[in-house]
Amino acid sequence: MEKLLEIKDLWVEVEGKEVLKDISLILPLGETHVIFGKNGSGKTTLLMTIMGFPVYKIKHGKIFFKGEDITELPPYERAKRGIGIMFQRPPTIRGVKLKDILISCIRENKIKIEELAHEFGFETFLDREVNKGFSGGELKKSELLQLLVQNPDLVLLDEPESGVDIENIQFIGKMIKRLLQKDIPHKPRNKSGLIITHTGFILQYIAADLGYVIMDGEIYCKGNPIEIFEGIQKYGYEGCKKCLKRYSF
Amino acid sequence: MSNEAIDLKNFKSAKKVKPLKDESELSEEEKERLKILGLDEKAKRGGEYIQVDAYPILCRKKIKGLEVLPIVYALKEFEWLQDYLWKLVSSEKDKFTQAVAEDLDNGYFIRVLPNHKLIYPVQTCLYIRTESIAQKVHNIVIVEEGAELNLITSCSVHPHIGSALHIGISEFYVKKGAKLTFTMIHMWGEGINVRPRTGILVEEGGTYISTYITLFPVKSIQTAPVCHLIGKNAKASFISIIANYPNSCIDIGGEIHLEAEETKTEIVSRSVVYGGENIARGKIIAKSSKVKGHLECQGLMLSDNGIMKAIPELDSFFYDVELTHEAAVGKIAQEEVEYLMARGLSEEEATSLIVKGFLTVKIEGLSPFLQSHIDKTLELAKLGF
Numbered sequence: 001m002e003k004l005l006e007i008k009d010l011w012v013e014v015e016g017k018e019v020l021k022d023i024s025l026i027l028p029l030g031e032t033h034v035i036f037g038k039n040g041s042g043k044t045t046l047l048m049t050i051m052g053f054p055v056y057k058i059k060h061g062k063i064f065f066k067g068e069d070i071t072e073l074p075p076y077e078r079a080k081r082g083i084g085i086m087f088q089r090p091p092t093i094r095g096v097k098l099k100d101i102l103i104s105c106i107r108e109n110k111i112k113i114e115e116l117a118h119e120f121g122f123e124t125f126l127d128r129e130v131n132k133g134f135s136g137g138e139l140k141k142s143e144l145l146q147l148l149v150q151n152p153d154l155v156l157l158d159e160p161e162s163g164v165d166i167e168n169i170q171f172i173g174k175m176i177k178r179l180l181q182k183d184i185p186h187k188p189r190n191k192s193g194l195i196i197t198h199t200g201f202i203l204q205y206i207a208a209d210l211g212y213v214i215m216d217g218e219i220y221c222k223g224n225p226i227e228i229f230e231g232i233q234k235y236g237y238e239g240c241k242k243c244l245k246r247y248s249f
Numbered sequence: 250m251s252n253e254a255i256d257l258k259n260f261k262s263a264k265k266v267k268p269l270k271d272e273s274e275l276s277e278e279e280k281e282r283l284k285i286l287g288l289d290e291k292a293k294r295g296g297e298y299i300q301v302d303a304y305p306i307l308c309r310k311k312i313k314g315l316e317v318l319p320i321v322y323a324l325k326e327f328e329w330l331q332d333y334l335w336k337l338v339s340s341e342k343d344k345f346t347q348a349v350a351e352d353l354d355n356g357y358f359i360r361v362l363p364n365h366k367l368i369y370p371v372q373t374c375l376y377i378r379t380e381s382i383a384q385k386v387h388n389i390v391i392v393e394e395g396a397e398l399n400l401i402t403s404c405s406v407h408p409h410i411g412s413a414l415h416i417g418i419s420e421f422y423v424k425k426g427a428k429l430t431f432t433m434i435h436m437w438g439e440g441i442n443v444r445p446r447t448g449i450l451v452e453e454g455g456t457y458i459s460t461y462i463t464l465f466p467v468k469s470i471q472t473a474p475v476c477h478l479i480g481k482n483a484k485a486s487f488i489s490i491i492a493n494y495p496n497s498c499i500d501i502g503g504e505i506h507l508e509a510e511e512t513k514t515e516i517v518s519r520s521v522v523y524g525g526e527n528i529a530r531g532k533i534i535a536k537s538s539k540v541k542g543h544l545e546c547q548g549l550m551l552s553d554n555g556i557m558k559a560i561p562e563l564d565s566f567f568y569d570v571e572l573t574h575e576a577a578v579g580k581i582a583q584e585e586v587e588y589l590m591a592r593g594l595s596e597e598e599a600t601s602l603i604v605k606g607f608l609t610v611k612i613e614g615l616s617p618f619l620q621s622h623i624d625k626t627l628e629l630a631k632l633g634f
Contacts, residue, residue: 051591054587074590074596075587075590075591076590076591076592076595076596076598076599079590079591079592079593080593084591084592085591087588087591090588091582091584091585091588093585093588093602093603093606094606094607095606095607095609095610096602096603096605096606100602100606101589101592101602104589104593105593105594107593129606150592150593
C-alpha cells in the first residue's frame with residue numbers, strides 16, 4: 001500500500017487557539033477518505049493545514065506527501081507537487097477572469113481548458129470575473145474545473161455539496177468522480193481524495209473507502225463511511241462521544 | 250516634483266537638436282520600446298504622426314476624410330484654425346502653457362471630415378530622444394459632425410535619458426454626433442517630468458472617451474483635463490490606469506462640466522502604488538438639470554513607503570441631477586493571494602495577477618482592438634512586487 005499522504009502527531013493552532021490535537025492519518029494512493037464532524041470541529045483546519053496556509057500554525061507533528069516532508073513548504077510548492085484544494089467559500093478577485101487562473105494553474109500541457117469547460121457546460125464562465133456573482137452550484141463547478149485543470153494527485157474537498165441544489169449535486173458528483181478517477185472503475189487509480197462532508201449527500205455519488213469523525217480537533221473514530229454516516233444520522237455526534245470506539249494508531 | 254520645483258531654464262530648447270531624417274535612424278532598442286506602446290509597422294492605421302524632439306519624422310494619412318498635419322504647418326495653411334487655437338486651454342494658465350505659447354516646437358493637427366467614421370485608428374507618437382530638453386507641443390483634434398476617430402498616442406523617451414520635460418497642450422473638438430476615443434499609452438522615464446494641459450469640447454450627441462495608461466516609471470506627471478459637455482446627450486468618460494513607483498509623483502485629475510440636459514459622464518481611476526505619491530482627483534460639475542455623473546477612484550497600496558490620495562469632488566447648481574462617487578484605498582486581500590497560491594502560483598505571481606485584474610477596467614464604447622491593446626500593455630508591464 002503506497003502512502004500518498006501521511007500525517008503524524010499533528011497539533012495546529014489558529015490565532016493562538018489550539019484547533020487540532022494529535023492528528024495522525026494515512027491516505028493510500030488511489031483511495032478516497034471522508035471526514036465527518038460538527039461545525040467548528042477542526043475539519044477545515046485539517047485541510048487548510050495540509051495545503052499549507054500560514055494562518056494554520058503547526059506546533060508539533062509532520063506532514064509527508066509522496067514520502068517527502070512538506071511540513072514547511074508554502075502552498076504553491078505543495079500545489080506544484082500535486083495537492084489541490086476546493087474552497088468552501090472562494091474569494092472574488094476583481095478583474096481576474098476564471099480563464100486567467102486556469103491558464104496559470106495548468107500543470108500538464110495536454111489539458112485543453114476550453115474542451116474541459118465545454119464538457120461541464122461552463123465555457124460561458126471562462127471570461128467572467130472569478131467567483132463574482134456565481135451561485136452556490138456555479139462556485140463549486142468553478143472550483144472543480146480549476147482542480148480538473150490543475151489535475152492534482154491529492155484532492156482536498158471542503159464540503160463540496162454545501163449551497164448546491166439537488167440537480168447540481170449530481171453534476172458536481174460527476175466532476176468529482178472524474179477528478180478521483182472513479183469514472184474508470186477497472187483501472188488502478190493514482191488519485192486520492194480527502195473530503196469533508198456535513199450532510200453526507202456526496203456519499204451517494206462517491207464511493208469512499210474510509211470515514212473519520214473529528215470532534216474537538218481530534219479523530220474520534222474511523223471505519224466504513226456509510227456506517228459512520230448512518231450512525232451520525234441516527235444518534236448525532238453526541239452518539240459518537242458515547243461510542244468510545246476511539247480510533248488510535 | 251511640484252510645478253514650482255520645475256525650472257524651465259534647466260531644459261534646453263528641443264529645436265537645437267539636429268532633426269532625424271526618418272524613423273530608420275532610431276536604434277533597434279528604441280524601436281522595440283515604441284513597439285510595446287503600439288507603434289508597429291504591421292498594425293493597420295488610418296494615419297500616423299511621429300515627432301522626435303521638436304521635429305516630425307513621419308506624418309501621413311492613408312484614408313479619405315482624414316487630415317493629419319504638423320500643427321506648425323496646419324496653422325500656416327488654414328487661417329480658420331486660429332478659431333480653435335488656445336480656446337479650450339488658456340495660454341496664460343501657467344508657466345507651462347506660457348512656454349508653449351512663446352516657443353512652440355510642433356505637435357499634430359488631426360481632423361476627421363463630417364460623417365467619416367474611421368475604421369482604423371490614427372497613431373501619434375511624441376518622442377523625446379535628447380537629454381535635458383523641453384519638448385513643447387500643441388495638438389488640435391477636430392472630429393466633425395457625425396464622424397468617428399480612434400486616436401492612440403504613444404509617448405515615450407529614449408531609454409537612456411536622465412532628464413527631460415514634456416509639455417503637451419491638447420485641444421479636442423467633438424462636434425455634433427461625433428465620437429472621439431483617445432487612448433494614451435505612455436512610457437516615460439525615471440527622470441522625466443510631464444505636464445499635459447488639455448481641454449475638450451463635446452457638442453450635442455457627441456462622445457469623448459479618454460483612457461490614460463502609464464505603467465512604467467516617471468518622475469512626475471501633473472495634469473487635469475477640463476471637458477465641457479455643451480450639447481444635449483453629450484457624453485464623456487475619463488479612465489486612468491496608473492502604476493506609481495518610488496520617487497515618482499503622479500497627480501491626475503479630470504474636470505467635467507455638464508452644461509446641457511441629458512449629458513452624462515464617468516471618471517474612473519485605478520492606481521497601484523508601489524511607492525512615491527499618487528493623487529487621483531476628479532471633479533464633476535452639474536451646470537444643467539437632468540444630468541448624470543459618476544466618479545470612481547480606487548487605489549491599491551503595495552508599500553508602506555507610498556502615498557495615495559483620492560480627491561473626488563461633485564458640484565451641483567441644480568436639484569434634478571444624479572451625481573455619485575465612490576473612493577477606496579486599500580491593500581491586496583491576503584485570502585486572494587493564498588487562493589491563487591493554492592493553485593500553484595508563487596506569492597509574486599499571485600500578486601501580479603491580482604494587480605493586473607485590479608487595473609483591468611472594462612471601458613464602455615472602446616473597440617475590441619483597443620481593449621486588447623490595453624490588455625497586452627498590462628501583460629508587458631510585468632506588474633508585481
